Amino acid sequence: MIDAPATLRELAGLDPYDNYEAIRRQGPVYWDAGMHAWLVTGYEDCAFVERREDLFAAATGTLTGWQEIGGRRGILTIDGEAHKALHRHMTRYLSSDKVEEYRGRLIRPLVEGRIDAFAPRGRVEIGAEFADHVPVSVVAAVLGIATDDDRLLAQSKRWMDQVLAWRHTYGDVPELVEGARRATRDLEALLRPVVQERRTNPRDDYISALWEVGPTIFDDWGDDDVLAQCKVLFEAGTETTTHLLCTLTYLLVTREGLRAQVAADRAALLPRFVDETLRAITVTHIRVRVATRDVKLAGTLIRHGDRVHPINAAANRDPEHYSEPAQLDLHRRAFRNHLAFNVGPRHCVGAGLARAEAHEAMDALLTRLPNPRLDPTAEAPHYAGFVNRSFRPLHLRFDPQPAA
Numbered sequence: 275m276i277d278a279p280a281t282l283r284e285l286a287g288l289d290p291y292d293n294y295e296a297i298r299r300q301g302p303v304y305w306d307a308g309m310h311a312w313l314v315t316g317y318e319d320c321a322f323v324e325r326r327e328d329l330f331a332a333a334t335g336t337l338t339g340w341q342e343i344g345g346r347r348g349i350l351t352i353d354g355e356a357h358k359a360l361h362r363h364m365t366r367y368l369s370s371d372k373v374e375e376y377r378g379r380l381i382r383p384l385v386e387g388r389i390d391a392f393a394p395r396g397r398v399e400i401g402a403e404f405a406d407h408v409p410v411s412v413v414a415a416v417l418g419i420a421t422d423d424d425r426l427l428a429q430s431k432r433w434m435d436q437v438l439a440w441r442h443t444y445g446d447v448p449e450l451v452e453g454a455r456r457a458t459r460d461l462e463a464l465l466r467p468v469v470q471e472r473r474t475n476p477r478d479d480y481i482s483a484l485w486e487v488g489p490t491i492f493d494d495w496g497d498d499d500v501l502a503q504c505k506v507l508f509e510a511g512t513e514t515t516t517h518l519l520c521t522l523t524y525l526l527v528t529r530e531g532l533r534a535q536v537a538a539d540r541a542a543l544l545p546r547f548v549d550e551t552l553r554a555i556t557v558t559h560i561r562v563r564v565a566t567r568d569v570k571l572a573g574t575l576i577r578h579g580d581r582v583h584p585i586n587a588a589a590n591r592d593p594e595h596y597s598e599p600a601q602l603d604l605h606r607r608a609f610r611n612h613l614a615f616n617v618g619p620r621h622c623v624g625a626g627l628a629r630a631e632a633h634e635a636m637d638a639l640l641t642r643l644p645n646p647r648l649d650p651t652a653e654a655p656h657y658a659g660f661v662n663r664s665f666r667p668l669h670l671r672f673d674p675q676p677a678a
Contacts, residue, residue, distance in 0.1 A: 275296070276292045276293060276295070276296045277296055278293065278296040278297045278299070278300050278304070279293050279296070279297070280307075280308060281306050281307065281308020281309055282306055282308065282309050282313065282560070282583075283308050283309065283660075284308075285660075286659075286660040287656070287657075287658055287659070287660070288657065289657045290559065290587070290663075291587070291588075291591065291600070294315060294585060294587065294588035294591070295588075295591075297313055297315055297585075297588070298315040298316070298588060298592075301572075301574075302314065302315065302316050302319050302571075302572035302573075302574075303319070303571050303572050303573075303574035303576070306583075309581075309583065310581060311562075311580070311581035311582060311583045312571075312574070312576055312580060312581070312582045312583065313583050313585055314571070314572075314582060314583065314584045314585060314589075315585050315588040315589060315592070316572070316588075316589060316592050316594070316595075317589040317590070317592040317594070317595040317596075317613065318592075318595070319571060319572050319584075319589075320561075320584035320585070320586055320588075320589040320613055321589070321613060321617050321618075322571070323561075323563055323571070323582055323584045324561065324563070324584060324613070324616050324617050324618045324620060325617055325618035325619075326618070327353065327618065327619050327620070328566065329565065329566055329567065329569050330563035330564065330565055330566065330569075330582055331353065331563060331564050331565075331566050332350065332351075332353065332563065332564075332620060333444070333562040333563060333564045333581065334348075334350045334351050334441075335351045335353075336445075336564055337440070337441070337444060337445030338445035338446070338448075338451050339440065339445055339451040339454060339455055340445070342455050342458060343437060343440060343451075343454045343455060343458050344502065344505070344506075345498060345499070345501065345502025345503075345505060345506075346498065346499075346502070347492065347498075347499050347502055348502035348503060348505065348506050349361060349364065349502075349503060349506050349623075350506055350510075351502075356491055356492065357619065358619065359490075359491045360487075360491055360503075361619065361623060363483075363487045363491075364503075364623040365623045367480060367483055368416075368623055368624055368626055368627050369626070370626055373626040373627050373630045374630075376412075376415075376416065376627070376630065377630050377634060380412060380415045380416070381412055381630055381631055381634045382634050382638070384408055384411045384412060384415065384421060385408055385631075385634050385635050385638045386638060386642075386678050388403070388404050388407050388408055388411075389404070389638055389639070389642050389643075389678070390677040390678055391403065391677075392404075393642055393643070393674070393675040393676065393677055393678075394674055394675065394676060394677060395674060396671060396672055396673060396674035397649060397669070397670065397671050397672070398669075398670050398672075399652075399667050399668060399669050399670075400519075400520065400523050400668040400670055401516075401520050401664075401666045401667055401668050402667070404519070404635075405516045405517075405519035405520045405523070405635075405668075406431070406516055407427075408515075408516075408519065408631060408635060409511065409512040409513075409515035409516050409519070409628075409631060410427055410430055410431055410434075410508070410512045410516075411427065412511075412515075412627070412631055413507050413508055413511045413512055414426070414427060414430070416479065416480050416507065416511075416627070417468075417479055417480050417481050417504055417507065418468070418472065418477055418478075418479025418480065418481050418482065419465075419468055419481075425464070426464045426465070429457075429460055429461055429464055430461060430508050430512075431512075432457055432460075433457040433458065433460065433461040433505075433508065434508060434509055434512060434513055435457075436450075436453045436454045436456070436457035436458075437454050437457065437458070437505075437509055438509070438513060438661075438662070439453065439454065440453070440454035441661075442660060442661045444562065444581075458505070461505065461508075462501055462505075465501055465504055465505075466497060466501065468481065469481055469497055469500045469501055469504070470497060472485060473485050473497075473500075480503075480507070481500060481504065484499075484500045484503055484504075485500060488500065507624070510622065510624060511624045511627065511628070513662060514557045514558055514628065514662060515628045515631055515632070516664075517557040517659070517662050517663065517664035518548075518551070518552065518557050518628065518632050518664070519631070519632060519635050519636075520664035520665055520666055520668055521551055521555050521557070521664045521665055522547070522548065522551055522632060522635075522636050523636075523639060523668055523670075524655055524664075524665035524668060525547075525551060525555075525602070526636070526639070526640070526646070527646045527647055527648060527670060528648065529602070532547075532602075533640070533646075535604070536604075536636075536640070537640050540637060540640070543604050544633050544636060544637060545609075545629070545633060546604045546605070546606075546609050547604055547636070548629055548632045548633060548636070549609045549610050549612065549614075549629070550602055550603060550604055550606060550609055551602065552590075552612060552614035552615075553590045553591075553596075553609075553612035553614060554590065554591065554599070554600065554601070554602050555602075556586055556587035556590050556612075556613075556614050556663075557614065557662055557663065557664065558586065558587075558614070558661060558662050559585060559586065559587035559588075559660075559661060559662070559663060560583050560584075560585055560586070560587075560660075560661050561583065561584045561586060561616065562581060562582070562583055563581070563582045563583075563584065564579065564580070564581055564582065565577065565578055565579060565580045565582060566578065584613075586613040586614065586616075587663075589613050590612045590613055590614065615628075642675055642678070643670070643672040643673075643675070644672055644673040644675065645672055645673045646670050646671070646672040647670065647671055647672070648668075648669065648670065648671075649669035649670060649671045652667070652669030653667055653669065655667055655668050655669075
C-alpha cells in the first residue's frame with residue numbers, strides 16, 4: 275500500500291493516481307503542509323467547493339501581480355453579477371452551433387495544415403509539431419487574428435508559459451511574477467492594435483463581440499478589458515487542449531486495440547473517447563479556491579482565508595461515483611459526467627470548443643497517420659506536469675503519406 279505523500283509537490287512529473295488514492299484513504303479533506311492547503315478528493319465534495327463560490331472563492335484575484343497579468347476585469351478575476359453576465363456571454367458565443375460552424379471553417383483546416391508539414395516524413399514529435407500549435411491557432415482564429423502571424427502566435431505561447439509558471443506557483447515566487455508581468459506587456463503590445471481596430475471596424479470574431487457586449491456590463495469598458503478576455507482565451511483555451519491532444523494520441527498508439535475500436539465507429543466512439551479520457555486521465559488535476567469564511571467541509575473545519583485544492587483528477591476516479599474508475603470505458607453511461615471542465619459558475623466556457631478540436635484532431639490523425647507507433651530510437655513519453663499533465667514527448671513513427 276502506498277503512503278500519502280508528504281506534499282503534492284513530490285508528485286510533479288510523476289503519475290500521481292496511486293498517491294491520490296493514498297490521500298483519499300486519509301479522509302475526504304486532508305491538510306497538505308507543503309502546499310499550505312486543504313486537499314479534496316471526492317467527487318461530491320469537489321463539486322460542492324466549485325459550485326459554492328460564496329464559500330470558496332476563485333483565487334486568481336489573491337495572487338501577487340494579478341491585475342497586471344490577468345487584467346483588472348478578466349473573467350478569471352471578477353466575480354458576482356459582472357462575472358455571471360460575462361460568463362453567460364462567452365458561453366453563448368461559444369455555443370454548440372457556433373462551435374459546429376468552427377469545425378469545418380477553422381478547426382479542420384488548421385489541423386490538416388499542421389499534419390501536411392510532417393505527413394511525408396513518416397515521423398513526428400506530436401507535442402511540439404502538432405499539439406502545441408493547433409489550439410493556439412484555433413484561439414487566434416476565434417479572436418479574429420491572422421493564424422499565419424507567427425510572431426504573435428509565438429509570443430502568445432511564451433506568454434502562456436510564463437503565466438502558467440506564475441499561476442501554478444500561486445504568485446509566491448517573485449522572479450516568476452516578474453517574468454509573467456514582462457510577458458504580459460509583450461503580448462499586449464502585439465494584441466492592442468488589433469483590439470483598437472475592431473472597436474471601429476467590427477468583424478465576425480470574438481474581439482468584435484467583446485466590444486459589442488462589454489459596455490452592457492461595465493459603463494467604462496475599454497481596451498484593457500477586451501485585452502483581458504483575449505488573454506483568458508489564450509491561457510485557458512490552449513494549454514489544456516494541448517495536453518488533451520497529447521494524451522489522446524498517446525492512448526491511440528499505446529493501448530492495444532483502442533485505435534482500431536475507435537476508427538471502426540468514429541461517429542459514436544470518438545466523442546466518448548475524448549470525454550472518457552478527460553475523466554480517467556484528467557488534464558487539469560488541481561484547482562484552487564480560498565475559503566471566504568469559516569466553513570465545515572465533510573466534517574473538517576476550514577478557516578477563513580485557507581487555500582483549498584479540489585483535486586478533480588482524483589474526483590474523476592472516485593470509486594463511490596464511478597464503477598471501475600481507473601478503466602477507460604468507451605461505453606460508460608453518462609460519459610460527460612466528470613469534473614474535467616469544472617462545474618458551477620467557473621465551468622469552462624470553451625468546453626465545446628476543446629471537444630471539437632480534440633475530435634477533429636483525432637479524426638484527422640486516424641485518417642492520415644497509418645500504422646502509428648512510438649519511435650523506439652527516441653526518448654520515451656512519461657506523464658509530465660503538475661497542475662496540468664499529459665504524456666510527453668511523443669515521438670511517433672508512421673507510414674509516410676503525401677500532404678493533403
